[in-house]
Amino acid sequence: MYKIRKAKELAANIYLMDVEAPRVAKHCLPGQFVIVKVDETSERIPLTICDYDSENGIVTIVFQPVGASTLKMKNLKAGDAFEDFVGPLGQPSDLTKEDPKELKKKNIVFVGGGVGTAPVYPQIKWLHEHGITADCIIGARTKDLIILEEEMKAVSHLYLTTDDGSYVRKGMGTDVLRDLVVNQGKKYDLCIAIGPMIMMKFVCLLTKELGIPTVVSMNPIMVDGTGMCGACRLMVGDEVKFACVDGPEFDGHQVDFDLAMKRQQMYKTEEGRAKLFFEEGQTHHGGCGQC
Amino acid sequence: MADVFKKVPVKEQDPKVRATNFEEVCLGYKKEEAMEEAARCIGCKLDKAQCVTGCPVSINIPGFIREVKEGNFEKAYQIISESSALPAVCGRVCPQETQCEGKCIRGLKGEAISIGKLERFVADWAKENGVKPAPAKEKNGHKVAVIGSGPAGLTCAGDLARLGYDVTIFEALHKAGGVLVYGIPEFRLPKDKVVAAEVENVKSLGVKIETNVVIGKSTTVDALLKEEGFEAVFIGSGAGLPMFMGIPGEQANGVFSANEYLTRNNLMKAYRDDYDTPISRGKKVVVVGGGNVAMDAARTALRLGAEVHIVYRRSEAELLARKEEVHHAKEEGVIFDLLTNPVEILADENSWVKGIRCIRMELGEPDASGRRRPVEVPGSEFEIEADTVIMSLGTSPNPLISSTTYGLDINRRKCIVADEEFGQTSKEGVFAGGDAVTGAATVILAMGAGKAGARGIDRFIQGSKS
Numbered sequence: 001m002y003k004i005r006k007a008k009e010l011a012a013n014i015y016l017m018d019v020e021a022p023r024v025a026k027h028c029l030p031g032q033f034v035i036v037k038v039d040e041t042s043e044r045i046p047l048t049i050c051d052y053d054s055e056n057g058i059v060t061i062v063f064q065p066v067g068a069s070t071l072k073m074k075n076l077k078a079g080d081a082f083e084d085f086v087g088p089l090g091q092p093s094d095l096t097k098e099d100p101k102e103l104k105k106k107n108i109v110f111v112g113g114g115v116g117t118a119p120v121y122p123q124i125k126w127l128h129e130h131g132i133t134a135d136c137i138i139g140a141r142t143k144d145l146i147i148l149e150e151e152m153k154a155v156s157h158l159y160l161t162t163d164d165g166s167y168v169r170k171g172m173g174t175d176v177l178r179d180l181v182v183n184q185g186k187k188y189d190l191c192i193a194i195g196p197m198i199m200m201k202f203v204c205l206l207t208k209e210l211g212i213p214t215v216v217s218m219n220p221i222m223v224d225g226t227g228m229c230g231a232c233r234l235m236v237g238d239e240v241k242f243a244c245v246d247g248p249e250f251d252g253h254q255v256d257f258d259l260a261m262k263r264q265q266m267y268k269t270e271e272g273r274a275k276l277f278f279e280e281g282q283t284h285h286g287g288c289g290q291c
Numbered sequence: 292m293a294d295v296f297k298k299v300p301v302k303e304q305d306p307k308v309r310a311t312n313f314e315e316v317c318l319g320y321k322k323e324e325a326m327e328e329a330a331r332c333i334g335c336k337l338d339k340a341q342c343v344t345g346c347p348v349s350i351n352i353p354g355f356i357r358e359v360k361e362g363n364f365e366k367a368y369q370i371i372s373e374s375s376a377l378p379a380v381c382g383r384v385c386p387q388e389t390q391c392e393g394k395c396i397r398g399l400k401g402e403a404i405s406i407g408k409l410e411r412f413v414a415d416w417a418k419e420n421g422v423k424p425a426p427a428k429e430k431n432g433h434k435v436a437v438i439g440s441g442p443a444g445l446t447c448a449g450d451l452a453r454l455g456y457d458v459t460i461f462e463a464l465h466k467a468g469g470v471l472v473y474g475i476p477e478f479r480l481p482k483d484k485v486v487a488a489e490v491e492n493v494k495s496l497g498v499k500i501e502t503n504v505v506i507g508k509s510t511t512v513d514a515l516l517k518e519e520g521f522e523a524v525f526i527g528s529g530a531g532l533p534m535f536m537g538i539p540g541e542q543a544n545g546v547f548s549a550n551e552y553l554t555r556n557n558l559m560k561a562y563r564d565d566y567d568t569p570i571s572r573g574k575k576v577v578v579v580g581g582g583n584v585a586m587d588a589a590r591t592a593l594r595l596g597a598e599v600h601i602v603y604r605r606s607e608a609e610l611l612a613r614k615e616e617v618h619h620a621k622e623e624g625v626i627f628d629l630l631t632n633p634v635e636i637l638a639d640e641n642s643w644v645k646g647i648r649c650i651r652m653e654l655g656e657p658d659a660s661g662r663r664r665p666v667e668v669p670g671s672e673f674e675i676e677a678d679t680v681i682m683s684l685g686t687s688p689n690p691l692i693s694s695t696t697y698g699l700d701i702n703r704r705k706c707i708v709a710d711e712e713f714g715q716t717s718k719e720g721v722f723a724g725g726d727a728v729t730g731a732a733t734v735i736l737a738m739g740a741g742k743a744g745a746r747g748i749d750r751f752i753q754g755s756k757s
């Protein structure tokens with residue numbers, strides 16, 4: 001069992017948890033992910049690592065409940081435990097493999113969207129620890145969905161934006177990026193975009209136009225996460241890649257996003273069904289007076 | 292008096308009924324049936340018994356059958372346990388027709404003894420009566436790590452524990468058993484009754500199992516040896532990544548690897564309403580391939596309510612699956628499109644599978660495998676309507692361990708190189724066996740390799756001590 005040390009709602013329907021997982025904490029690097037499973041009947045859920053404390057054996061995850069299993073997850077509290085928590089999986093970010101001296105010469109911009117903000121955090125933090133302060137654009141639908149603002153501010157030049165203009169400025173992350181490059185004359189050698197696939201797709205279209213090499217972190221459907229099942233396959237250039245072992249980070253200009261988004265829809269109906277069942281089960285539990 | 296030339300028939304669920312449930316197909320022998328079948332055995336002397344030479348782990352077959360005949364089932368169990376840690380599994384999934392039963396003298400005139408069914412009977416009887424394998428000797432204090440809890444890892448761990456070693460198995464998934472839990476379906480190999488029970492037997496020998504540890508990620512082979520105090524490591528990490536054909540349309544929604552399909556259904560229990568993991572319940576499913584994996588995927592899809600076609604490029608004689616599986620699949624209503632090869636998967640405008648275009652094949656000259664090579668019949672293309680396609684084309688090794696272990700050699704096919712007798716790899720203190728070494732093979736061969744690894748590790752540690 002993997003004990004939850006801390007659990008809190010970061011923003012409307014976005015949750016953060018600190019989990020005791022010493023083996024993962026000891027070996028993980030920015031860019032990697034874990035797979036968690038709440039109990040016997042739950043799905044295996046892949047989640048990008050948001051932060052880690054190697055010394056104390058703690059890994060931080062952030063998630064937004066969508067299916068039956070993540071709905072179960074959000075009900076867990078400090079002191080509860082995950083039945084399974086495995087990782088670190090996938091390749092660490094390429095940043096961690098580069099010579100920090102070379103990295104320092106680069107201008108790096110991050111674009112994060114929604115819960116995708118969480119996996120941006122360990123990367124900018126890692127860079128900051130290596131003496132590099134990157135630019136970081138974070139977009140959210142509305143003010144209430146902005147997460148980790150203080151933490152991010154401490155380790156990056158933060159640019160916030162909201163779709164509805166309820167906080168700082170109105171517009172998408174891509175609008176900010178365009179503004180920085182086109183109007184403010186910023187030059188970037190590398191863009192790292194993490195968030196919903198649709199957002200990453202649009203960032204990539206823009207950075208292609210602006211000529212900025214771009215890395216994206218893909219989050220397709222997965223089952224085992226060790227390369228055994230092939231559920232997470234993507235087309236990158238003309239090659240089939242498995243996000244779990246070859247990724248999750250890929251050259252964004254090579255990824256076939258349209259295909260990836262279609263594949264992500266695959267279990268929409270089945271997952272929807274499981275969710276419905278779960279919620280109805282809950283209502284039943286509270287409502288019928290029999291149990 | 293029963294016909295001595297014929298096997299005592301074994302009861303099975305009716306094909307029509309079982310095609311709609313996940314209960315075990317074969318119901319196994321009852322006590323009297325097992326004793327009657329055992330009585331057919333001629334009782335060859337151990338050093339002459341052909342069946343034993345056909346068994347990759349050399350079970351004393353005439354010995355245990357003699358005990359069954361006499362009704363000494365516990366004795367029979369202890370005889371089998373001397374050579375096999377997983378008899379309830381092997382009795383169910385070994386290709387007996389090419390191994391023990393294929394060599395049986397009885398089979399020269401009439402039918403071979405049902406060795407597999409007898410083995411299964413003995414193992415099930417032992418479980419029902421609480422009989423455990425003989426316990427470990429005294430602990431010798433040496434620590435050994437085993438990677439992977441499939442048949443190779445479990446066998447290696449069991450043998451070493453019996454010799455007194457302190458063994459820990461590291462397993463990447465959340466449940467122990469390897470292919471036995473995620474690949475082979477419930478209707479062929481019940482998970483709680485059989486697999487979990489066999490895993491418990493291995494644990495009862497003192498073996499520890501740490502799940503959720505991916506070697507190469509959560510820690511490495513070198514760290515196990517240098518930092519965690521293990522004196523030797525056995526790698527039994529299995530066959531690896533699923534292969535695809537590389538034909539157009541393979542990325543469409545509704546195309547799965549057999550590994551994914553079976554993992555969802557078996558490990559994650561997607562067929563049950565009380566589990567969260569979804570599975571695509573197709574109406575018309577095409578399974579591509581002709582091995583055990585293809586049969587399992589096909590019969591699973593059938594039970595989930597689909598019409599199922601198996602598309603295989605060679606003929607029936609070349610099907611690699613166990614005979615019994617092919618027979619059962621046919622009985623249940625799986626349609627075999629043999630000498631047929633897919634050339635394209637057709638998708639609708641939303642990228643969902645709507646069919647598969649195939650071409651007819653005919654058999655030409657024998658190829659490297661000795662089997663006649665299938666060649667395309669020009670102009671014979673046709674389409675099969677389908678909403679789901681399951682690719683069961685074999686696997687290629689996972690580089691996770693080989694790429695993170697210093698000095699571990701792999702061969703051209705990227706399998707780990709290890710010798711057969713002792714499982715020794717190119718790295719000192721590191722041994723390997725099973726599908727990780729041979730590529731996808733069988734449970735019993737993996738077990739044989741696990742035994743070899745245990746011998747090798749014992750020799751290595753005892754040798755370095757003196």
Ligand SMILES: Cc1cc2nc3c(=O)[nH]c(=O)nc-3n(C[C@H](O)[C@H](O)[C@H](O)COP(=O)(O)OP(=O)(O)OC[C@H]3O[C@@H](n4cnc5c(N)ncnc54)[C@H](O)[C@@H]3O)c2cc1C
Pocket residue numbers: 384385386438439440441442443444461462463464468469470471474475476504505506507527528529530553583584585587613689691692724725726727731732733734735737
């Ligand atoms: C669907 C299907 C049906 C089959 N039917 C039959 C049959 O009827 N008869 C028969 O004899 N054979 C059958 N086989 C083949 C047989 O199951 C395999 O040959 C056998 O299981 C191989 O055993 P193994 O121990 O080498 O590997 P596996 O059983 O594959 O076990 C390997 C284990 O190692 C774990 N692992 C992998 N990498 C790591 C890592 N880096 N760190 C930690 N753990 C790791 C895996 O999660 C897995 O649990 C079938 C196979 C499949 C897939």
